[in-house]
Amino acid sequence: MDELKKEIKEVIISTLQLEDIAPENIIDSEPLFGDGLGLDSIDALELGVGLKKHFGVKFSSDSAENKKHFASIDALAEYISHMRG
Numbered sequence: 001m002d003e004l005k006k007e008i009k010e011v012i013i014s015t016l017q018l019e020d021i022a023p024e025n026i027i028d029s030e031p032l033f034g035d036g037l038g039l040d041s042i043d044a045l046e047l048g049v050g051l052k053k054h055f056g057v058k059f060s061s062d063s064a065e066n067k068k069h070f071a072s073i074d075a076l077a078e079y080i081s082h083m084r085g
Contacts (some may be wrong), residue, residue, distance in 0.1 A: 003078055003080065004077045004080065004081060005028055005073050005074075005077045006023055007054075008025045008051070008076050008077055009023035009073060010023055010071055011047075011050050011051060011055075012026070012032075012037075012047060012050075014050070015046055015047055015050030015051075016039070016043055016046060016047065016050075019036075020056070021037075025057070026073060027073075028072065028073040028077075029072050029073075029074050030072060030073075031071060031072060032070055032071070032072060032073070032076075033070070036041045036072070044066070046072060047070070048066075051076070051080070053068045055080050055083075055084070056084075057079070057083040058083075059079050
C-alpha cells in the first residue's frame with residue numbers, strides 16, 4: 001500500500017504541476033482540500049482525470065462519494081486498491 005500511496009502522490013504532483021512539493025512532503029492522512037494540501041474544485045477535476053488515466057479507475061458523479069474518496073492520500077489509496085480488486 002505504501003508504494004501505491006507514493007504513486008498517487010507522484011500523479012498528484014505531475015497532474016497538478018506542483019513542482020515545489022515532493023511526495024514525502026504530502027502526509028497520507030492530511031486533507032487534500034482546504035487546510036491540508038490546499039487543492040480546489042478545479043484541481044479535483046484535473047486530478048480525477050489524471051488518476052483515471054494512470055490507474056484506470058473511474059469516479060462516480062456522486063459528489064458525496066467523491067468527497068470521501070478524495071479526502072486524503074489514505075482514502076484514495078483505499079479506493080484505488082478496492083477498485084483494482
